[in-house]
Amino acid sequence: MSKLIEVTDLDIYYGDFLAVENVSMTIEPKAITALIGPSGCGKSTFLRSLNRMHEVIPGAYCKGNVTMDGQNLYGKNVDPVSVRRRIGMVFQRPNPFPTMSIKENVLAGVKLNNTKISKSDANDLVESSLRGANLWEEVKDRLDQPGSGLSGGQQQRLCIARTIAIQPDVVLMDEPCSALDPISTLAIEDLMNELKNEYTIVIVTHNMQQAARVSDRTGFFNIAGTGKPGKLIEFDDTEKIFSNPANKATEDYVSGRFG
Ligand SMILES: Nc1ncnc2c1ncn2[C@@H]1O[C@H](COP(=O)(O)OP(=O)(O)OP(=O)(O)O)[C@@H](O)[C@H]1O
Ligand SMILES: [Mg+2]
DSSP states (O other), rough: OOEEEEEEEEEEEETTTEEEEEEEEEEEEESEEEEEOOOSHHHHHHHHHTTTOOOGGTEEEEEEEEEEETTTTTOOTTOHHHHHHHHHEEEESOOOOOOOOHHHHHHHEEEEETOOOHHHHHHHHHHHHHHHHOOOHTTTTTTTGGGGOOOOHHHHHHHHHHHHHTTOEEEEEETTTTOOHHHHHHHHHHHHHHHTTTTTTEEOSSSSHHHHHOOOEEEEEEETTTTTTTEEEEEEEHHHHHSSSSSSSHHHHHHHHHO
């Protein structure tokens, strides 16, 4: 079930380096929130801090608060592994496990979580996840063949199926279409639109048209210069960000006058 995420005064560090400063943002359930901004402004860093993937990097940590439906995800007794189970992530390059079949790929996250599952439940989960990722019809006759034998766009949908198989509340996507052709990109965008009925979705994208097409809310991050922290400059309805942003830097960026 999709959830509300609230970020308050979040500072994100790599050791001594403050990479992202003082972000506060409410991420609505059943909606797509897009994060845009120039390279190095901290979009991926911010995204990874939402499901506590950031801290797997040695020396990396955060200050501030992230809550999901009121629960502090950084609370003392909260297991980061359980946070990552509830907030799944899809990466820029489709990364199916090459030696695993399509079916095994879909179940990989579930197996990693040590969830015991019967054969028939596993088959049902494979089907529902692949249907949810709009891939079922294309692969139902070759579930035992390697995931690496699919096209790039199919592999990315396989990775989305793998993420939704663990039944998360939130799906984070870091430039999920940047390695894909325009047709596959549109297929993923259609899929995001369907997924938002059930999940809270946050995507990072460099593609302005994509942000404008798929998202409900858009956050623009910017950076004052190398070594300076990235900041959330403006966060509003996507339509407002692209038609009438409050901030000059946002306007320059979305209209392509940046840098
Ligand atoms: N593992 C890391 N260790 C140290 N610094 C890092 C690490 N990953 C990112 N950074 C730094 O944090 C800052 C933000 O990087 P990040 O990757 O979040 O930017 P981004 O907005 O996602 O950029 P891009 O659009 O190029 O993907 C950069 O200065 C980057 O060099
Ligand atoms: Mg990035």
